[in-house]
Amino acid sequence: MAASTDALASFEEKWSLAHPELPLALRFVHPQARPVVSALACLSHEVGLAAFRVVEVEVATGKLRWWAEELALLPSGQARHPLTQVLAGSSAMKQLPADTWTALIAGAFAQRDAAPARGLPDLIAGHARFHEPLGRIESAIYPALRRDIAAQAGALSRIVHESARLPECLTSERLPLPLDLLARHGLSRSDLGVASAQRDAALREHFAALWEAMKLLDSRGLSPLAAARLAADLQRCRRAARAEKPLESSAGNLDRLPLSALWACWRAARRMQPSV
Template identity: 35%
Template sequence: MTANALQSYIDKWLAVQPQQRIALAFVDQDTYPGHIALAALEQELLAAAYGIREPQVAATKLNWWAEELSAAAASGGRHPLTQVLFDDERAHALPSEQWVAPVLAAMAQLEQGTAADFPAQLAAGSLLHGALAALETAWWFGPGASHERAARVATLSHLLFALLRLEEDVERDRLALPMTRLARHGLSRGQLRMASAAREDAIRAQLDDLHAAWRESERLPGPLSAFRGLESRHGRAMVARARTAPDPLSVLRKGQGRQGPAVAWQAWQAARAWRRQVD
């Protein structure tokens, strides 16, 4: 395995979540290579689940990952990320089923359509993102730690990212806004491509639900990894800014790549919370 091969996967993760570059200052790559490899692996699985438009092609890639992760404990892995992960004893302490669970959940949701309402979106998203959160929480904090809060945060972050891609994903079966929200605001699929008062109102209503759900997530049990903690703080701040803006989608897009002092503070808070849980 070359360092360049591993770095290419880390770079793909950071391209989607650029704010995590700041979090890396608190999660040293030499001390915690598996923590970083796991985040990059999650991005690989999400890219297969959501980024490939042909379900059969996505299923083929996910099936490869299922085989890779189920055999990695014995083989050490073929993929650079798997090799880093299974060079760590904590990978062998987790059951094989927990490694494969996110892949199976990703396969199960490949052809999901648009959810009926916001609670249905949460329920649908929690299958894959809950499995990822369970794996991540067990890796960072041990098998006994609750992943309930991490699962909710991961699902909300996914719904927020889907909203960012509202226009790009208009032709996909699964839209970022649920059916009841489209109906309430009189929006057709095609009308999501262009700004309008109705579309902005629908986006703000979605952001209101995300804002409320994020507040509720604070009361759920379980720790957050440094990366998930930053993702949560950053996402919640983006939602708070955008939900009262005249052009909420523009505010979200600007916020996605923000890496200034506010994000550094969020990263420090997330890392401190992680340290408190493990010390």
């Protein structure tokens, strides 16, 4: 158990650097539920890394196949990875249908093969293929969680982060902006790699649209972690939509949280009672 605890702490440290809402949310989680909440968050980051960030196709495919095998072992208690071992200790996690974990990996693979989205609704729907299974898994911890809202919030957050890392996405041949937005601003895919007034205008419109979409979400259906992330993403998008240099604004705010995230996290923790 001590080894698993130490390993979990190392994953928390790793992902807290990229996602400051994680350590914030863990402060408000009941001690009994904390390891499971943390392990699931870190697992989603690890799988998401292979789905969205690893450039080499063979490496990403190998990682996702390994995770598929590992998650298949979770219900039987034979998991090998520190994160899945922690999850296997939760009766709520072990009782999830096997196809829930399968759907998570299928959604991750879908991100590797995703075609450019025609519009923002298509872009959200594409990312939701990964976040809908996560919502189903998370609802085993938080019975009051609204899966549909969690999936939408997760998909929108993913788009915010992907857009803020535009150069990196382009290098890995991903397009985090919809095609109709590019058409309205007379931009090609290659144009996005070059700073210009047209690109800045397109990004401001993009972040404004994301801000409007997130404002429609009912945060009362979210876990503390997701509520904190939504509050942070709302401010990131609002600032980027008004910035002279929206890409620099969005990228520069990924590692910091506004005070509104603390307030949102606290309120969500009061509403959501974990069951592990």
